[in-house]
Amino acid sequence: MSRRTVVPVLLVLVVAAGIGLAVFQPWKAFTDTTVNEALPTVSAPAQRKDEAGTKGGAAPTGLAEGRFVSHEHDTSGTARTVRLADGGQVLRLEHLKTSEGPDVRVYLSTQEADAAKKGLGNGAVALGKLKGNLGNQNYTVPAGTDLSKFHSAVIWCERFSVSFGAADLAQVTG
Template sequence: MLGLADRGRPVCPLQEVLVSRVSRRTYVALLLVLVVVAGIGLYLFQPWKAFTDTTVNESLPTASAPEVKDGPQKKDNAGVKDGEPSMTSTKPKDLAEGRFVTHEHDTSGTARTVRLADGGQVLRLEDLKTSEGPDVRVYLSTRAADAAKAGLDDGAVALGKLKGNLGNQNYTVPAGTDLPKFRSVVIWCERFSVSFGAADLAPVTG
């Protein structure tokens, strides 16, 4: 508290300069902190994706399986020798399918696993509708869809980043994957470790 003798005494110019410099440095430091925090927030949350959609429409891959003909080596009218492999078109075979249920984000559509004529396997998402998000991926899980909401299992297989939050898409299943042991398909956000939605896979009979 200023005494009576100090009241009305002018402030030292040097003191004013020091206070001004400290205030300016504090302001600049706070501004830099806010910019860094805002940048990190934008990187993590990518809020603009709440207002955008990415539509991907792919046809189911088709492949031809080689068919070997037995018999003597002679050419037919098409110029192909008997005993040589010829390419015969074979329809893909549905293995399992199921419908998506919502977890953290509204999700709908159908998931089905398909064996192609050449023996390759794909996961196909049809009429998919979910949200965009940061680092969203597609997984095969050994857990049921409801259980996958709590987290991915250790045996889950990643099929790649979600190509789009809308549409019809194909994801190659790695060679050697034992599809019957996987019970669901999960759309999983790696950034925040949450499931957007999942679909139980039930074997297709017939």
């Protein structure tokens, strides 16, 4: 090969490698991010004051919960929806263990966990980027969201449109 051919080929390979690294982020297969947040007692950012003027309130109330099942990546742990004393709602992921990946997000889905493997379904609500692939974490549910319409919590990779795993949310009784 002549130099006129080698230089452009090398440039194309370098650009392709750069794009591949940016899109696939292969190093994430070898890294973990652990997050251990406490369950909030009231919604952020403001804490409510009771009639005596002190911050605090009743304990959070569990609404629904379920265990994660694996889809495209091994995923385990528990998802819980919780109503806080001030009326705010959070999705809490406990003992989560999944893979890191590019652009991984947390959703509430109208689909059941098995069906979420193929897609989030109409009306899914994005709760934010996955904070870490290990541990305990909280995601604020937007005000006015009717949690009874959602059947699962899903760990979803936006970049590749795949579910890492999902948990059916069954109503807590008693």
